[in-house]
Amino acid sequence: MNPVVEQAGGLFRLSLKEALFIGFCAVFAVLARMMLRLHLHISGHAMLVTAFFLLLARGSVRYRFGASFAGLLAGSASIFLGFAKSGPFMLVKYLAVALVIDLAGLLMPGLFRNYFWCALVGGCAGATKFFTAYSVNFLAGMDRTVNFQASLFEAAGAILFGVLGGLLVPVVLRRLHAYGVIS
């Protein structure tokens, strides 16, 4: 019976516990959006849930691509469930946000316990909405000037909600850490 203690996963090794965390975050990211389909007529409000759960997925594990993995799962689930209005493009929307978070996590591993940095990364993740919205509108044949203005407007809302989603992350991570759920 040796060893008795499972060592923490390496940089490119995903442990069962980490995989479960990422899976939970992906499921909740989709479920929360499905259950809270609020017709607020506020552009970008879905980014609150997306940024929060993808930041949480990366912040609660050591795995470098935690947010991307969660984004991939959540995007795939959204496509197969026929959820949201972008079809297969949902995968790109989730992955764009996730890549920003993973990149930030790579540059500043300790950012997830800090309100300022979480809000900043949440805002940057929300800014990806401009590119995804512009692409969707472009494919739909929208005029470039109108598309640019509309995408900027949507991105502004997404940035705002991304910041709010980011601000929620440190308090949750601190609580999970205090309970010994994450190390």
Place this chain on the structure above:
Amino acid sequence: MGVILRLKKFSFTYPEVETPVLQDLDLEVEAGRCYCLTGPTGSGKTTLALALKGLLSAGRYEGEIDMPSVDGSPAMAVGMVLQDPEVQLLTSTVGAEVAFGLENLCVEPAEMPQRVITALQAVGLEKPLDYPVDKLSMGQKYRLLIAALLVMEPRLLILDEPGAQLDPEGLDLLRKCLRRLKQSGVAIILCEHRPESLLSEIDTFWQLDGSGKFADGRYRGEEHAPLEPPPPSTTAEAEPVLQVQDLSFVGVGEQPVWSQVSFAVDKGRRYAVTGLNGTGKTTLLRCLAGFLSPQQGAVQILGGAPDAYRLRGRLGCLFQNPQKQIFENTVGEEVAFPLKRFGLLSGTVEERTAEALAACGISHLVDQSPHKLSYGQKHLVALASVLAPRPELLLLDDPLAGLDDGHSRAVMELLVHYNLQHGMTMLWTFHDPEAWPGWADQVLHLEGGRLVAR
């Protein structure tokens, strides 16, 4: 007898902690012997037990644990009952809990009932097989878990603090059970602060010295002068703060847990409620606090019926399982929480928090997470958080569970200090009627469903 488990230069350090909790430990466990692991509260006894069971999930370790395998044996290798039995229960009924292990060992269903009943009889838990687990007391849950392990015939049985949960009757049954297990070649490790009642079965003592290493002999706590009972609480005149009249509570089925319970508690005095496992001590405290509604009778507490809003800040409750009332991120925040909720000034909050932490001897844990502490340390944190607001009436459910002799003594002295200094009325429970004679002004004993004043 052969060696069934060997520890070689084993060290373990929890995450984000510099100092290892266990350092270079060597030990051998032989079949048919009983070992007792002693040491002060928080010295790493439970950590070592978890390591032997293979349940340490995160942290840095060195060395190895070697357990020679036994080919073809259907028995489990190591069985362990944790200090807090509630985290280990898996099913909803007594019979299913004990049979769970047998199901995993692929035992024939026809064999199970007799083996389950035999295991339950061995620990003195005479309940129907369909009795709900959540209606058992903490002591009964501990007995149930021992039965659930015995039925799987482990080669090594680890019991973490049986004395904290079992009454004298339960410990006597456990002693007989340990003797039978030893004779059948099972090794036993007890992590125990008070092993007196099991001394006849213990072959070897191990002592963790608090720095993670083994020391010779048995830990007996710091040497103290013989403890004299404190002076009785003095009150100018008897002013009842709690009146109980003909209280009855029916649990599972038609059998009452207790009935026609009547007593009064006077302001500024200390009371002890004693009784064996499952006699309804915790149920009585829950009824007094308003957490449970009795079927009959009336409770008048601090001038009215039990009502959470009215009693806010006036009644303090210490639960038997500290995990149920700890929720903040740090020990300091945990103790300060009720004070902030009561709207005290920040200076007063800091002063009261520091005072309560110092009184409970846990000032050094102020920035640590309470959820990662040992069971005894969690109990001290919970105690500090209920003492800090200085409530008028304090209900304490087994305040010494999981504490070593030194800490038990300190807690009792602390309770008496708060009683005498602040005029705090106290009602605490023990499952051992002989424990701490003279420390309560009056002892209320639960036996056979009735309350008897002594």
